[in-house]
Amino acid sequence: MSPLDFVVLIGSMVGIAVYGIWRTRGYRNLSTYLKGDPNVRWAAIGISVMATQASAITFISTPGQGYQDGLGFVQNYFGMPLALIIIAAVFLPMYRHLNVYTAYEFLGRRFDAKTRLLGAALFLLQRGLAAGITIYAPAIILSTMLGWRLDLTIVLSGLLVIIYTVTGGSEAVTLTQKYQLAVIFGGMVTAFIVLLAKLPANLAFTDALTVAGGFKKLQAVDFSLDVKRRYTFWSGLLGGLFLSLSYFGTDQSQVQRYISGASLRESRLGLMFNAVFKIPMQFFILLLGALVFVFYQFERPPVFFNEIAWKQAVEHDSGGRLLSLDQQFAAIHAQKQQLIHTWLDAKHVGNRKAEAEARAEAVAALDRSESVRAEAGKALVAADPGVKSNDSDYVFITFVLDHLPHGVIGLLVAAFFAAALSSKAAELNALGSTTTIDFYRHVLKREATDAHYVAASKWFTFLWGLVAIAFALFANLVENLIQAVNIVGSVFYGVVLALFLVAFFLRSISGTAVFWAALAAQTLVFVLYFSLDISYLWYNFIGCAACVLFSLLLQAVHGHTVKPAEALPGS
Amino acid sequence: MKPLDVNATSAVGASPGTTGANDSETTGLPWLDTWRGVYVFVLGCFIVWVGLFVALTVIFS
Numbered sequence: 274m275s276p277l278d279f280v281v282l283i284g285s286m287v288g289i290a291v292y293g294i295w296r297t298r299g300y301r302n303l304s305t306y307l308k309g310d311p312n313v314r315w316a317a318i319g320i321s322v323m324a325t326q327a328s329a330i331t332f333i334s335t336p337g338q339g340y341q342d343g344l345g346f347v348q349n350y351f352g353m354p355l356a357l358i359i360i361a362a363v364f365l366p367m368y369r370h371l372n373v374y375t376a377y378e379f380l381g382r383r384f385d386a387k388t389r390l391l392g393a394a395l396f397l398l399q400r401g402l403a404a405g406i407t408i409y410a411p412a413i414i415l416s417t418m419l420g421w422r423l424d425l426t427i428v429l430s431g432l433l434v435i436i437y438t439v440t441g442g443s444e445a446v447t448l449t450q451k452y453q454l455a456v457i458f459g460g461m462v463t464a465f466i467v468l469l470a471k472l473p474a475n476l477a478f479t480d481a482l483t484v485a486g487g488f489k490k491l492q493a494v495d496f497s498l499d500v501k502r503r504y505t506f507w508s509g510l511l512g513g514l515f516l517s518l519s520y521f522g523t524d525q526s527q528v529q530r531y532i533s534g535a536s537l538r539e540s541r542l543g544l545m546f547n548a549v550f551k552i553p554m555q556f557f558i559l560l561l562g563a564l565v566f567v568f569y570q571f572e573r574p575p576v577f578f579n580e581i582a583w584k585q586a587v588e589h590d591s592g593g594r595l596l597s598l599d600q601q602f603a604a605i606h607a608q609k610q611q612l613i614h615t616w617l618d619a620k621h622v623g624n625r626k627a628e629a630e631a632r633a634e635a636v637a638a639l640d641r642s643e644s645v646r647a648e649a650g651k652a653l654v655a656a657d658p659g660v661k662s663n664d665s666d667y668v669f670i671t672f673v674l675d676h677l678p679h680g681v682i683g684l685l686v687a688a689f690f691a692a693a694l695s696s697k698a699a700e701l702n703a704l705g706s707t708t709t710i711d712f713y714r715h716v717l718k719r720e721a722t723d724a725h726y727v728a729a730s731k732w733f734t735f736l737w738g739l740v741a742i743a744f745a746l747f748a749n750l751v752e753n754l755i756q757a758v759n760i761v762g763s764v765f766y767g768v769v770l771a772l773f774l775v776a777f778f779l780r781s782i783s784g785t786a787v788f789w790a791a792l793a794a795q796t797l798v799f800v801l802y803f804s805l806d807i808s809y810l811w812y813n814f815i816g817c818a819a820c821v822l823f824s825l826l827l828q829a830v831h832g833h834t835v836k837p838a839e840a841l842p843g844s
Numbered sequence: 845m846k847p848l849d850v851n852a853t854s855a856v857g858a859s860p861g862t863t864g865a866n867d868s869e870t871t872g873l874p875w876l877d878t879w880r881g882v883y884v885f886v887l888g889c890f891i892v893w894v895g896l897f898v899a900l901t902v903i904f905s
Contacts, residue, residue, distance in 0.1 A: 355887070486905060487904075492905060493900055548890075
């Protein structure tokens with residue numbers, strides 16, 4: 274990074290933070306602090322919902338996912354439009370009518386205190402784990418940018434996020450997210466244009482797509498019924514529907530974003546904005562990753578994209594094993610590059626046979642180079658167990674720092690950091706507010722001033738930030754970040770969603786029945802997750818279906834029903 | 845904890861059908877003046893996107 278990049282980076286970040294703090298100075302009202310400005314319009318809600326989900330992971334890890342596995346991950350979002358419609362039509366009117374602070378308050382009013390606490394606890398558990406994963410993203414940026422160790426940058430970026438969140442609250446997040454998202458999209462579009470310009474001069478855009486397609490990076494839709502395949506049309510549509518229903522409909526970090534709308538109309542339109550634009554946005558980011566893959570077919574990539582860890586390991590590699598792997602990788606890459614040229618030349622002259630042969634040889638060469646990369650990853654982990662063997666999260670940030678012009682680098686790093694700040698702030702804010710409202714106010718201290726609860730919420734936010742940092746320091750992730758977050762969510766979300774679906778649609782089910790059903794269903798999901806080899810998206814459906822079914826069975830066995838209104842006084 | 849108001853209490857456990865009054869609220873959009881129309885438009889966009897993805901998959905596979 275040049276001085277110009279640092280000026281752009283620091284100027285952008287300080288500007289956003291100061292603006293958020295200035296606009297939200299002196300908030301002591303619990304409702305405003307936790308829910309945000311009650312007059313917020315649909316565009317701001319839509320952007321806030323999008324920015325909360327589109328964390329730095331989206332912009333760091335998703336291009337890496339596109340680079341590694343192609344466009345298939347877009348199917349993960351196929352259930353989202355229908356889910357957002359259901360939330361807008363059913364969930365949202367309920368939440369607004371009840372004027373609740375957290376989604377779990379609703380469970381308390383519909384069922385009982387223990388079910389409310391169970392819902393909140395499941396949220397805190399999964400979101401607390403996810404917070405430990407998402408904090409990797411800004412840490413990876415800092416580590417790659419400054420050449421510092423990852424554990425040090427995890428602590429630094431974690432503390433920065435905590436300060437930002439605690440001093441600003443939900444309103445600061447909403448206020449600054451539109452600017453952050455503008456910076457992010459500006460940066461991503463710039464990266465896309467620069468990437469196209471950096472491809473070889475004789476390589477047309479259709480040639481780039483041909484290369485990407487030839488290496489199976491453009492398989493966006495897969496109609497296979499194989500449940501072991503991670504991303505298919507069906508797992509995305511059905512599993513993704515339940516995942517999105519739960520994430521947008523019951524996860525406090527999202528519910529908090531849209532229940533603050535000026536009216537039902539504003540909140541609904543904010544959700545519909547996401548229902549229309551989320552899929553093309555994810556597609557664009559994945560395509561960017563696939564094109565980075567094409568770029569690195571003509572430009573030699575590092576054998577391991579976490580170059581800081583690689584260089585440190587090479588310095589201590591007395592046997593020369595790592596350097597040997599690096600040389601093997603370079604030789605295979607040169608062969609592959611030649612084969613791709615032969616393949617494209619044959620395509621241009623219409624020689625189908627030669628094209629097919631060259632393509633098959635290029636694919637075989639790619640398989641060999643991936644084997645060397647995998648070996649390099651294993652050798653690196655053996656040398657330093659603290660290093661993640663999966664380096665796909667480092668692909669895009671490496672491309673940005675190595676190949677984009679100065680100034681643009683600063684802009685993009687600022688965009689990634691802004692995304693990290695906004696999503697982490699929303700996440701920690703939701704953890705803090707749920708702990709305050711559903712546990713602290715509900716169980717420990719029922720009568721206190723708003724200022725007291727705001728202060729408590731800030732302390733809980735601070736504590737959750739520390740938990741996230743601690744988790745990130747000690748966790749050893751084998752998945753890339755975007756998948757790891759979705760896996761953690763999928764393990765818990767199905768049961769949480771079921772609590773709300775039973776509340777909405779099955780009036781005869783009592784709190785006791787649904788409480789024990791949820792515990793049994795969550796146990797079942799844990800057992801299945803550790804014993805089956807199926808796409809994680811299915812656990813959203815399995816957890817939800819199991820909880821609903823168990824609720825019905827337990828209620829039938831229990832032999833009596835509790836009318837919803839009777840369950841209220843306990844809440 | 846603040847007491848529940850009567851409206852909130854009556855809404856708890858109500859079937860989704862009771863929210864129907866909210867659906868009559870205008871969308872304020874020039875071409876889509878009912879919520880049903882908005883939802884159909886959103887699903888239509890989704891189908892168009894899936895169609896384009898299938899075309900991309902087939903053409904470049």
